[in-house]
Amino acid sequence: MNDYLVFSLLFVAIAIGWFLGRRSQRGSVNARDLPGQYYKGLNYLLDGRPDGAVDAFINALEVNSETLETHIALGNLLRKRGEVDRAIRIHQNLLARPSLPRVQVHQAHLELARDYISAGLLDRAERLLMDLVAESPAKRRASQWHLLDIYQSEREWQRAIDIALDLLPRKSLLGGSSAEDPEEPGQSVPTVLAHFYCELAEERHRAGELTAAQNLLLEALARDKQCVRASIMLGAVELDAGRAKQAIKALRRVRQQDPLYISESVPTLRDCYRQLGDEKALRAYLKECLDSHPSPPLLLATVEDIRASEGSEVAEAFLVAQLEKMPSLRGLEQLLDLQADVSEGQSGDKLGLVQNLVQRLIEERPSYRCSHCGFSGRHLHWFCPGCKYWGTVTPIRGTSLE
Ligand SMILES: [Zn+2]
Structure with missing residues (x-):
């Protein structure tokens, strides 16, 4: 049996024992009746049968405001271990109690939504999270971040943008970084928002709608002026629209935004200068960049x-x-x-x-690496498959691994 699970269940068992002890001292529980399930659970645990132990513990511990945290902790523990069905059962069991205060009902709702996400039941998670956004001021932002993840994984960029825009104003009112709130992921809203606009722009560009693509990319840059992806894409859109000079302007911005990506802008830049018959200017620019970066x-x-x-x-x-x-x-x-x-x-x-x-x-060496999680590969991913961060995968510039 998994040592981690045994340890965790023992911890829960101690917590439950403590609750039962406290309640029986206050006379609210019959001390002779209740511990039966509790000891049964402990026996299951010691016999190496964690499944029976979990059920026995759930039955032993009455659901009320005081024990809610313990139930939720047990549910979360099971979810993290990949036992999502059991986690769902525990959290649903909590929601079946109408006596719980609304704040705690919302907390259980959020955990259930997380269970559904882990189980891949995104439609159900989405419904719960939308209810929470409407009804729970305390869980609103956490729910919105989860919705953002769902829309991101389903490539529903417009919906992701709507949620991200809603997350923005409060962000600026708080005036702090996202890291201050443990429920919020590490990347800033403007960073991810700019990439959502880029994703939409890519769709429009593929469909040949150049003006729409251009507007979306300008929107991306307005949200995050450091968005190097938007500049590279804008260069390609401008070139396709026959505006080589505008394209060069966009592509040369990459050098100021993040010099690591200059090489990514070169193929389109070369096409631009070739179209203008000014390859000499490209050579000068490249040598200049090579000197500085x-x-x-x-x-x-x-x-x-x-x-x-x-x-x-x-x-x-x-x-x-x-x-x-x-x-x-x-x-x-x-x-x-x-x-x-x-x-x-x-x-x-x-x-x-x-x-x-x-x-x-x-061929055996990667060309790109994520600065956040270390994921490496042969191609440039704007969305890191490893850590699900945007814009953290960069061309490798080190000499030994390059
Ligand atoms: Zn990563």
Whole structure:
């Protein structure tokens, strides 16, 4: 049997024993009758049968204002262990008692909604949470954050935006960070709100509705002016709308917002400058960025540009000089590629073999990592699959793992 469960149930058993003892001292409980279930529960527990123990404890402890916390703690414990059905039964059992004060009914409601979320019964959770938003000022924000999670997982971005907007004003009235309230997650409302607008904008962009997409991205930037994703997407929308200069303006904003993402803006930026016939300006911009914020992905983009404009030999010399300062596997791969170019196939199979090896080494390494939970992968996720934070996955800039 799980040690953690035994420990936890023993704790609950002690709590129940304490309640029973206290109540019998006050004469409100028949001390000879009630502990029967309690000892039965303890026996189940000692026999290694936690299922029977849980039921016996529930029966032993009358539901009232004093014991509610214990019931809720037991329910939450079971939910955390993945025994959601039992947690639901405990919390539903609480709601079947009409004598409980409204505040405690709301607390049980919220826990039941959390059980439903854990069980994947999102429709039921949503209904409960909407009731709580309407009826319980104390549980309103906690319920709204859960609703936000639900809409997020169902990709219902407009509904997520509506909830997030509702969470905003009180936030600014409080004037504090979200970390002050233990029920609130760590990310700020404007940060997540900006990403919801980006998600909607992506849908509109795919549907070819460029003006709608543009407006949504401007809204994202109005909510969070540091939203690098909105700038990168706005660049792509502006370019599709035939406004290359506007696109460049949006994309160059990335450097001020978060230099780690400059390399992500380069492909669209290259298309923009090419359309304007001003590749020279791109080269100048890339070299400038490389000087101020050196990173392997940015180096590769710059070298690629030099290769296209000045040829492989110049690119190779530039890359060798840079690799001495900032060694990286991808840089090495590019160098081998350039050498194959320069030797025009004279280098034979050996170079091909080394190229293959380096490629395989690179394939085993992630290109992006979440600064919050450490999740890493080959692709840029704006929504971290590991910790469910927005905008925390960044290109890896370290040299050894790059
Ligand atoms: Zn993460």
